[in-house]
Amino acid sequence: MQKSRNPVLRFPRLIIVLCLAIFAVSAAGVFRYTLSYDTRVFFDPEGADLAKLRAFDAKYGQNNDVLMVLWADGRKITEPEVLAALGDLVSRAWRLPHSTRVDALTNFPHVSADDDSFTVADLVPDPANVTAEEARVIERTALGDSLIRNRLLSADARAAGILVNFNLPAEASVEVQEIVAASRALVAEFEARHPGIEVKLTGNVMLMATFSEAALNDIKVLIPISLIITSLVMFVFVRAVLPSIAILSLLGLSSAAAMGLAGWYGYEINTATVACPIIIMTVNMAAAVRIVTTAMGALGRGVGRHEAIAEAVSMNLWPVTLTNATTMIGFLAMNLADAPPLRQQGNVVVVGICLAYVFTFTWLPALLSLMPLRPAVQRSERVMVLLGHFVNRYYRQLFFLCSVIVVSCAMWLGNIRLDDDFARYFDWRFDYRQDSDFAEEHLTGLNIIEFDVGSGEDGGVFEPGYQERLAAFEAWLREQEGVVSVIAIPEVTRRVHDAMNAGRAAEALPGDRETVAQYFLLYELSLPYGVSLNDQINVSRSSSRVTVILRKMSSSQIRDLDERATAWLADNVPPAMQAQATGINVLFANLSGVNIRSMMLATLVSVLLIAVVVGIALRSAVFGALSILLNMLPSLVGFGLWGLLYQDIGLAASVVTAMTIGLVVDDTIYFLLMYQQARKGGLDPEGAINHVFEVVGVAMLVITVSLTVGFGTLAFSGFEVNRSLGAMTALVILSNLFIDWLMLPPVMRIMENARVRRSGTTVA
Incomplete structure (x- = not known):
């Protein structure tokens, strides 16, 4: 030209x-560009799981909350001074923008009754003026209440939770920023007013903000690192x-x-x-x-x-x-x-x-x-020529060695577990991760799954049979490993029933529908300001919500609990009451599996299309078929090594194979192009392989190093999906160079030898 x-x-x-x-x-x-603050951005807007969650939210209200964890340097929360500080924080939390409800130890609706009256009042009506004796009674009452213990107060009474719920529009970027900024300002002011007491912030709204913070952090950290590493790689080769x-x-x-x-x-x-x-x-x-x-x-x-x-x-x-x-x-x-x-x-x-x-x-x-x-x-070509001679000389031994390694990696695939932890997608550089780990260690769980349990008729939640079966389901859930709290309406029925029958022997739950309905009416009319049962029972009173709080549960454990709970309901309740879990944690727990299933087709399509492209470009069906085999092996080796070294894979694994198929084939294309040209130029298989290493050996090395180092940069991300994507892709690409340098040439030699033998047999 x-x-x-x-x-x-x-x-x-x-x-x-x-x-x-x-x-x-x-x-x-x-x-x-705008920053996404939506935790649901990872789910298909038209998907059935997200539609189910949206229907649940429409029925019972949104679960957009900030969990404030109060810690008084190991002191008990029920000490009068700490209770006063807790009450101060609760009253201030009501002033946060867009807040609709605040749940805490101090304003927990406590049911009590005597012969003449029935009341539902704050457990701590006046937190600023609690005596030592009252504090002991409050602690004893709170730790004996399953809806407070390990939810609003830790089992050792040394950490307390303030759960603030917010009403947010569908696109809530501005509102999330306002809430997070106001919450952090509130905590800073509170800690200044109360030395020795600190507050940790976690919850779904803080998670939304952390998604955007992680994106900004990657922009500030990864792109400069990538530019520096790219410059170094280029200078080494150029x-x-x-x-x-x-x-x-x-x-x-x-x-x-x-x-x-x-x-x-x-x-x-x-x-x-x-x-x-x-x-x-x-x-x-x-x-x-x-x-x-x-x-x-x-x-x-x-x-x-x-x-x-x-x-x-x-x-x-x-x-x-x-x-x-x-x-x-x-x-x-x-x-x-x-x-x-x-x-x-x-x-x-x-x-x-x-x-x-x-x-x-x-x-x-x-x-x-x-x-x-x-x-x-x-000068690099000299090294490549030596490598070519080495591969040609020992091609049979190399083929055997590579085959053993590939088979070993295939066996290590059995070590892989499809598992991740949505609550720990972010590393320790983020306050959300530190505060979330603290909350799980000292107070409660952060993984929440929900069940929408129907009754089959309007007002059916008041049926004694419904209440009894739901109470049995609640009891079964409490016995499961990792469950720290269960919230369901039979607990309300039980509390009112016990209060109304104080001092008298009574059944665990009332035996007629009218009594249950009256209990709920009485309870709702007695609730303090800002508290209702609308988030527990739907408007027609035909279904109710069961909330399960889990501590330190990975995605596989959440999926397992969902399956066992669904099976329990199928075996023990009528069809109208049968349900499957929903909630953002359930969606994330299923996300990796859903994506892997969808990407199986994508991988197959990629492999076939690439094989067709290579076959047409090189005008060889054999080379096209060879590209299918050889370009699946790097993924097999890479995932096998991952199974040996790390075991757990998550969302990133769902796209690695389909994505890297198009990357690893680059080396193969360079090799096959040059090999084909050399053979057409009259070189024998050994000479053609030497020629390939001399001409494109360095190019293959450049491709591998640039891709490995580039994707390896993602390992510096604070977001687990990006870290895993970068590390797994780099491992697959490195495996590809091993395949293309040490296995592809022996395969070509063996194929050529077989072709010569067939030709000789035919001639004979």
Whole structure:
């Protein structure tokens, strides 16, 4: 390709201006971005599970809360001074913006009755004036109450919870920011007024804020780290400052423009899309480095600057086109994921790959043509030639060794557990994680599952049979491991019944519907301000809510409890009362499995499409079929090593295989292209393999190092899904280099030997 025939090299300044114009228009979309504060962003808006949760919220109200955990340096909460401070915090919590209800030890509705009266009043009516004797009575009463113990007061009475509920609109970014800011300001002021007492903040609203904080933290931390590491990797391979800057500018333009276009389209910044710039820079780095090193190598042979750049573009156009196509297939397959952020991540990366492809063959050569380039002396090829000779000499032994390793990794797959912990998606750099761990250690559980238990008729919740069966379900739940509290309406019935029959022998629950209905009417009329049963029973009184609070339960344990609870209901209650668990924790517990099932099809589609692309591009059905086998092995090896080293996989694992299929095939394509050309050029299999290592061995190393280091950057993320995604992808990509260097060449030799034997037999 001559300069006179290449418009990029003929008009480099014009090309640069046009590229900058495309970048400016595209990147302007970043100003349209908004931060997502929604914990439900990971669920399909049209999915059945989310629809079920929305219906539950519509029936019983939203579960948007902030849990304040009060800790007095190990002192008992029931000490008069601490109770006074608790009462002060409760009264101030009512003033938080958008608050609708505050539940705490002091204002807990305590039922009492005598021969003449029935009352439901605050357990601590005047927290500021409690005597030592009253404090002992309060502690004894609270710890004997299953709705207070391990929920609003710890079992050792040394931590207390204030649960503030909020009414939020569907899109609540502004409201969440207001609540979080006000809550933190309240805590700071309270701790200043009460030295020696501290307050931890957790709960669903704080979690919403932490999702956005994690996204911002990744922007501030990961992108600078990625740029530094990318610069170092490029300098190692390019060994020149100006060409490295040219590559960096290409990667920066591509990632920023892709993010801008996503902003124009209406995407939000969330914990998944925030990783897109890093992934875009990572997957496009190798092609740019390859073009620069090829051009500098041509300069080393005495070729002129423009001719060297044109030669580099010409040599790499087809391989880069092919590898970009297969990479895009892998990321497009993420559209079959159930989690919308993963779909968005795949789409943004695909846009970034397209933009980088255009800029690689326009912006980069135009910029290089205006730079003083130095010839490069390629020494790495010598090492690659030696590696090629080694592989050829011991190809049978290497094939056996690699096969043993692959089989071993396949066996280690059995160690993998589909498990994660939604409450610990964030690491210790976030206050939410520290405060949540403190809350679970000292007060209560943070995983909550809900059951909507119907009765089959209006007013049916007052039926004695319904109450008895629900009480049995409540008792069964309390016996399960990890359950710290269960909230259900039979407890209300039992309390009123006991109070109304104080001092007299009575059945555990009343035996007629009218009495139960009267109990609930009396109870609701006696409740203090801000408290009702509307969050426990629906309007028609045909169904009620059972809330189960779990401590330190992983996703697999939540799924197991859900299955056992569903089975218990199926065996012990009529069909109208049968239910399955719902709640945000249940949705997250099922998320990994749902996505893995949906991505199985995506992986299959990716593998087949890539095989077709490779087969058509190389005009060889054998090579297409070979790509299917060899490009599944890196995932098998990578996941096997993960099973050996870590065991647990979660949401990230659902997309790794489909995504990496398009990445790991890059090395295979380079190898097969050069091997095919060498064989057509008359080289025998051994000579062709040596030629491949000499010509593209370094390119394969560049691809692997850039991808491994780039995805490895995600290990610095504070968000577990991004950390796991980066680590698992890096492991699979490293496994791929092992397969392509030490197993693919022996496979080619064995196939060629078999073909020769068949030909010889035929001739004979």
